[in-house]
Amino acid sequence: MTSSPTPGIQGKHATLTPRHSANLWLTKALGNGFGLGGGLNYVGARDADPLNTVTLPGYTTVDAMAYYRQGAWDLQLKLNNLFDRRYIVSGHGSSANLNLPGAPRSAQLIARYRF
Structure with missing residues (x-):
């Protein structure tokens, strides 16, 4: 609950702060440099404005990845x-109508070389 000199905000939940959130990521080496991984990201419902008049719904996203490691090289494909x-990832915080959508499905191909 928020403590504030502003009467309308006193006792309200903090803006854009979920009560619950969690992130879990697991990887498994398959041998010969290959591996797989997957993860979950959970964000609970949160209030979008200081007066708690709009609540953003909670969401869960799933990510996956595959990798190959050989010597100093790493190659990774990640699907977000x-x-x-x-889902709505965030809001402005001072207004109930300035909410931002979350990123759609995307892919990343990452190459690393360790010196």
């Missing part, structure tokens, strides 16, 4: 938001 979940 695997199921293309539509």
Whole structure:
């Protein structure tokens, strides 16, 4: 609950702060330099404005990745938001109508060389 000299905000929940959130990521080496991984990101419902008149719904996204490691080289393919979940990731915080959508499904190909 918020403590504030502003009467309308006194006792309200903090803006854009979920009560619950969690992130879990697991990887498994398959041998010969290959591996797989997957993760979940959970964000609970949160209030979008100081007066708590609009609540952003909670969401869960799923990510996946595959990698190959050989010597000093790493090659990784990562898929973010695997199921293309539509969600509101954040808001402005001072207004209930300035909400930002989360990123759609995307892919990253990453190459690393360790010196």
